[in-house]
Structures are given as C-alpha cells and as structure tokens.
Amino acid sequence: MPKSFTRTACTLILNADNTENLLIEREDFRAWVPPAGDVDEGEDWVTAATCEAREESGLHVAQDALIGEYTRPQFADIVRVYAAHATGGSLDEHG
Numbered sequence: 001m002p003k004s005f006t007r008t009a010c011t012l013i014l015n016a017d018n019t020e021n022l023l024i025e026r027e028d029f030r031a032w033v034p035p036a037g038d039v040d041e042g043e044d045w046v047t048a049a050t051c052e053a054r055e056e057s058g059l060h061v062a063q064d065a066l067i068g069e070y071t072r073p074q075f076a077d078i079v080r081v082y083a084a085h086a087t088g089g090s091l092d093e094h095g
Contacts, residue, residue, distance in 0.1 A: 004076055005071075005076050005077055005078050006038055006039075006076065006077045006078075007038065007039035007045070007048075007077065007078050007080075008036055008037065008038055008039065008077045008078065008079045008080075009036065009037065009038075009039050009045050009046075009048035009049035009052060009079075009080055009082070010034055010035070010036035010049065010052075010079055010080065010081045010082070011034060011035050011036070011049045011050070011052065011053040011061060011063070011081075011082050011083075011084045012034050012067065012081060012082070012083050012084065013034070013035070013053060013057065013059060013061055013084050013085065013086055014064075014083055014084070014085055016085070018083075021034060022034065022035075022057060022059070024056050024057055034081075035052050035053040035055075035056035035057050036049075036052055036056075036079070037051075037052035037055070037056070045080050045082075046063050046082065049063060049080070049082045049084070050063060050084075053084065054089065057089075057091060058089050058090050058091050058092060059086045059088070059089040059090070059091065060086065060087050060088040060089040061084040061085065061086055061087060062084060062085055062087050063082045063083075063084045064082070064083045064084055064085060065082065065083045066080060066081075066082055067081040067082060067083055068080070068081055069081075
C-alpha cells in the first residue's frame, strides 16, 4: 500500500437473515451509505470498523467476516468492508 493512501474501514450491519443492511445518511452530502471511516494510526482495521459503526449508527456490533479489500485510486484510499451483526445499542443513540 502506498504511504499516501489512507485506510478506510466500512461495516455492513446485516439483519438476522442477512437480507438487509443498515445505511446511514451522510451529513456532508446527500447520500445513504454504510458506516465507515478512517483507520487511525496504530489502530487495527476491525477496531476502526467497529468504532465507526457505533459512532455513526448507535449500534454495538460484532464483526463476522471480512468481505473484501478495495483500492480506490481516485480517493487515494484502501477500503476494507466487513459484515457484522448488531449486539446492542440503539439507532437513537448516535450523533
């Protein structure tokens, strides 16, 4: 991975039968996306994905599997997408 690339962790929070995932509305522009954010220096990918999911949705999640890793040269980042399920929290507790 080039040093100039940032690392982004993304979580698909799936329902019990894996037929739907949670999307949140971004505040910086109008788009519905899964919770995601930068991986801080010294932070591991799974921790970042878990923290971003909680911060952006209010849900506590358990990461189930790595779905994939994608390079987006146009944004100069590497994205890892994880599948997860909610273990607690509330959609009303984010913000």
